[in-house]
């Protein structure tokens with residue numbers, strides 16, 4: 001089954017210069033990268049991304065982590081596309097808890113748990129097709145992705161945009 005999945009290299013991954021390592025590991029999947037960008041994560045985006053976890057005791061710390069308050073204020077967002085993309089990527093990521101993750105997985109090799117109990121697990125990857133759709137639409141606009149993943153429509157907008165001076 002051809003699928004797409006959202007990958008985030010989280011602020012700890014960027015701070016520790018793990019981008020190359022993570023992308024190399026993910027290249028084992030032979031999936032296609034169809035979108036990529038560096039994003040400064042707003043509180044609004046962080047809350048929306050993790051909204052299923054808003055009742056968890058670690059939610060506030062999780063928001064600070066993904067917003068980069070403990071590392072660098074940026075994440076790398078990518079869309080991987082191809083046969084069984086969701087499971088292939090999750091497999092290489094490893095389990096959510098970095099101490100329980102397979103040591104050769106990305107999270108097992110590079111993740112840690114902080115003294116505050118935050119799982120700094122380097123990478124996010126969607127867990128199923130519904131989540132992938134919600135997350136890809138949250139992080140990317142249609143024109144930022146080089147293939148048509150979901151139906152689109154055209155709307156007329158009259159807005160001010162920033163351009164090069």
Ligand code: DAT
Pocket residue numbers: 053058062095096117118119121124125127
């Ligand atoms: P995953 O990222 O593996 O999909 P998730 O969606 O359940 O896991 O949780 C999102 C993130 O929240 C996870 O990457 C790290 C953090 N998290 C989850 N459970 C946690 C816990 N028990 N303690 C601390 N952080 C946790």
Ligand code: MG
Pocket residue numbers: 125127
């Ligand atoms: Mg999840």
